[in-house]
């Protein structure tokens with residue numbers, strides 16, 4: 295039976311250290327400030343943003359959500375980003391994705407000052423991460439790395455990543471490579487996915503398809519990190535057949551309560567980092 299990794303607990307304990315850092319910053323007259331831009335009425339986006347507001351409030355970060363109708367033009371959004379880039383009191387800027395179709399997502403990401411890009415999506419930050427330089431790391435991959443480190447040494451382990459999204463799959467492989475893991479990427483065109491995943495000491499699944507990874511695809515004793523969030527019959531489930539894989543893995547993250555809480559916490563980490571740079 296696997297250890298069930300309590301992401302809520304790991305995240306809460308990490309937030310305690312952030313709270314102390316914010317107290318020190320405030321004593322020096324620095325109030326970490328995060329601006330979140332939320333466009334349209336996608337329920338998932340609204341739910342994520344509520345989680346971000348709650349975490350910010352708990353830690354002592356001043357967060358402000360700017361809400362816009364989905365008819366907002368690209369120019370209006372870019373002008374707003376310019377204002378926040380110039381505002382010295384703003385440390386972090388996050389534009390919640392996805393964006394309405396009239397807005398070019400990459401143009402928005404590239405407009406945010408790399409110094410305030412707490413999502414870690416700007417090409418300058420992605421490039422620095424690739425080079426192994428100190429930078430703002432993308433939140434979900436950083437959270438996954440932190441969770442994995444609570445369970446095992448990373449160096450020398452075979453990490454198999456299923457999924458190659460810009461937000462999770464690609465960068466998480468890079469972070470583990472930087473930690474001297476051997477990394478294999480798999481995706482929808484991979485031949486014989488099970489043959490690959492069975493080699494994983496650490497299996498990271500970030501596809502968005504419920505039931506994708508079954509117990510026969512997991513090496514006994516593997517650490518399994520499930521990044522999927524799927525709604526099935528009104529319930530949230532990951533990409534991994536949790537009940538069956540739990541019997542085979544040495545440790546597994548549940549959905550919900552695994553990776554999710556870490557993502558928000560790493561966003562807070564990035565905001566505190568920017569505020570600390572002064």
Ligand code: GUN
Pocket residue numbers: 388389390391392413433434461
């Ligand atoms: N939408 C879903 N995940 C994310 C994320 O990590 N950052 C932003 N900005 N939008 C998202």
